[in-house]
Amino acid sequence: MMTRPIILSSDSINITRETDVVPFRSRVKEQAVKIGMSLVNQTKLITGASELVRNLLKYGKGGTVMIEIVSRGRETGIRLTFTDKGPGIPDISKAMTDGFTTGRSMGLGLPGTKRLMSEFDIKSEVGVGTTVTVIKWKNG
Amino acid sequence: MKNEAIKIFQKKKQNILEKWITAQLEVNGMNDDLITNDDLRIQSEELLYTLIDNLSDSNISNPEAHEFDPVVDILSSISISRAKQGYSPRETGNYIYSLKETLLQVLSEEIKDPATLYTQSMAINKLLDSFSTSTFETFIKGREDVIYRQTDEITQISTPVIRVWDGILALPIIGTLDSSRTQVVMESLLQEIIDTSSSIAILDISGVPAVDSLVAQHLIKTVSATRLMGAECIISGIRPEIAQTVVHLGIDLSSIITKSTLASALKTAFDMMALEVYKKKSVR
Amino acid sequence: MEKIPILRMGHFLLVTIQVDLYDQLAENLESDLVNMVSKTNAKGVLIDISSVSIIDSFMGRILGNIATMSKIMDADTVVVGMQPAVAITLVELGLPLKGVYTALNVEKGMELLRSKILLEEENQQEDDDEADNPE
Numbered sequence: 249m250m251t252r253p254i255i256l257s258s259d260s261i262n263i264t265r266e267t268d269v270v271p272f273r274s275r276v277k278e279q280a281v282k283i284g285m286s287l288v289n290q291t292k293l294i295t296g297a298s299e300l301v302r303n304l305l306k307y308g309k310g311g312t313v314m315i316e317i318v319s320r321g322r323e324t325g326i327r328l329t330f331t332d333k334g335p336g337i338p339d340i341s342k343a344m345t346d347g348f349t350t351g352r353s354m355g356l357g358l359p360g361t362k363r364l365m366s367e368f369d370i371k372s373e374v375g376v377g378t379t380v381t382v383i384k385w386k387n388g
Numbered sequence: 389m390k391n392e393a394i395k396i397f398q399k400k401k402q403n404i405l406e407k408w409i410t411a412q413l414e415v416n417g418m419n420d421d422l423i424t425n426d427d428l429r430i431q432s433e434e435l436l437y438t439l440i441d442n443l444s445d446s447n448i449s450n451p452e453a454h455e456f457d458p459v460v461d462i463l464s465s466i467s468i469s470r471a472k473q474g475y476s477p478r479e480t481g482n483y484i485y486s487l488k489e490t491l492l493q494v495l496s497e498e499i500k501d502p503a504t505l506y507t508q509s510m511a512i513n514k515l516l517d518s519f520s521t522s523t524f525e526t527f528i529k530g531r532e533d534v535i536y537r538q539t540d541e542i543t544q545i546s547t548p549v550i551r552v553w554d555g556i557l558a559l560p561i562i563g564t565l566d567s568s569r570t571q572v573v574m575e576s577l578l579q580e581i582i583d584t585s586s587s588i589a590i591l592d593i594s595g596v597p598a599v600d601s602l603v604a605q606h607l608i609k610t611v612s613a614t615r616l617m618g619a620e621c622i623i624s625g626i627r628p629e630i631a632q633t634v635v636h637l638g639i640d641l642s643s644i645i646t647k648s649t650l651a652s653a654l655k656t657a658f659d660m661m662a663l664e665v666y667k668k669k670s671v672r
Numbered sequence: 673m674e675k676i677p678i679l680r681m682g683h684f685l686l687v688t689i690q691v692d693l694y695d696q697l698a699e700n701l702e703s704d705l706v707n708m709v710s711k712t713n714a715k716g717v718l719i720d721i722s723s724v725s726i727i728d729s730f731m732g733r734i735l736g737n738i739a740t741m742s743k744i745m746d747a748d749t750v751v752v753g754m755q756p757a758v759a760i761t762l763v764e765l766g767l768p769l770k771g772v773y774t775a776l777n778v779e780k781g782m783e784l785l786r787s788k789i790l791l792e793e794e795n796q797q798e799d800d801d802e803a804d805n806p807e
Contacts, residue, residue, distance in 0.1 A: 578756030
């Protein structure tokens with residue numbers, strides 16, 4: 249069991265329309281720059297965030313994203329929590345398989361995003377909604 | 389009423405300092421070439437006075453009290469700097485233990501009542517033990533920082549990108565290729581490709597001890613990233629035993645150009661750039 | 673409505689993406705570009721992404737679509753100037769950008785497109801020669 253990270257700063261943003269995506273990405277970038285994340289890791293984080301926020305719009309019909317600066321041990325990073333009140337995912341393990349998709353995308357959303365992040369967690373309940381939590385460590 | 393021990397400490401500040409420094413210098417194996425006596429005195433004085441000034445009735449039995457934060461800060465900076473200067477843990481430990489002994493010694497000289505002496509000594513004991521624990525924590529952290537820095541340096545040193553020709557880069561990889569290393573290799577290679585606007589990169593893996601499926605995956609990733617940038621990547625230095633393991637493990641390397649030696653990779657690169665190398669005709 | 677400008681240079685179309693695209697803008701670019709290819713009978717499309725800091729799967733799909741659609745209409749697509757961080761991320765994401773040619777910069781991209789057209793013309797020439805001399 250890994251220890252809980254310490255939250256250093258927290259910020260929440262509502263996503264309802266497609267045009268919210270670009271300001272959201274710049275908000276994430278701002279935070280990543282603030283903790284001195286390397287350019288490659290920044291790009292991975294924002295790309296992954298972009299995938300997840302797209303899922304939020306497409307399947308969850310919008311929702312909220314929490315942007316946090318967290319630290320655990322000697323690591324500092326960004327934690328993003330995507331919450332929607334959409335239909336939920338019936339079979340998470342299937343959704344995490346490369347090549348699986350229900351929407352009109354390339355089907356590498358979730359597994360691809362997981363590879364970009366340091367930590368990835370998804371909880372979903374049919375009819376209630378989905379919560380995806382990801383962490384990208386500064387040097388991870 | 390004020391705690392007996394605190395009164396004594398405040399009164400005998402100067403005396404304690406002298407005793408402590410003498411005790412430190414007496415300790416066997418004290419590395420006096422790492423720090424001058426003057427520096428030691430300044431360091432010790434700062435710590436001792438901060439400690440005594442912050443002691444109060446309420447916190448003497450509570451090492452967690454925030455009044456001790458400055459003390460812990462000073463201790464931390466001392467032990468971190470000692471860790472980096474290469475002190476042994478014993479030397480750093482003696483620093484704080486000798487302070488404890490000095491304080492206890494002063495108490496035993498001043499307090500005549502055995503019961504008071506016992507409770508006061510226990511309190512001081514506990515307080516300083518807690519300080520020495522945090523000293524060790526920071527000492528180890530200081531050492532870890534040194535290790536992390538060296539790891540970073542090794543990673544940086546071990547990925548030199550060489551311009552072998554106008555438009556051709558070579559990157560000899562020495563040592564194991566794990567995922568964090570691959571990231572560094574990719575970053576420096578791709579950046580160098582942009583900076584020199586090279587169209588071919590040669591990744592030489594003669595110095596990689598073994599290629600398993602994970603290493604192969606890292607190699608394929610590097611090649612794919614290079615191609616996305618618009619350059620070609622050749623893998624050279626495939627030794628016979630590497631070829632064997634690759635085939636036995638069923639790794640598919642057919643999508644990338646592989647060569648056995650750096651020389652033949654360079655020749656392939658020349659061909660791709662439509663360059664030719666001639667032997668000069670001797671002129672008589 | 674924001675639009676990404678498409679420049680015509682001889683046989684080629686040149687697009688420089690200067691802003692981070694949101695989905696609608698990218699979809700517009702796709703249809704604008706395909707229409708332009710058909711209207712100008714272009715032989716090549718060059719997309720400069722050197723100032724793009726993020727390519728996610730959606731953006732990748734748009735680039736792939738443009739390449740495939742243009743190919744059907746007999747035009748090659750070259751994507752130039754991808755940033756190292758973007759390339760590393762795409763590889764990690766598992767997005768190969770199939771059917772898209774890549775080049776380091778606009779200059780090399782143009783070179784690549786020209787060489788492709790030359791190649792096609794040569795083939796054309798050979799076909800014509802063969803047609804002229806049926807024996």
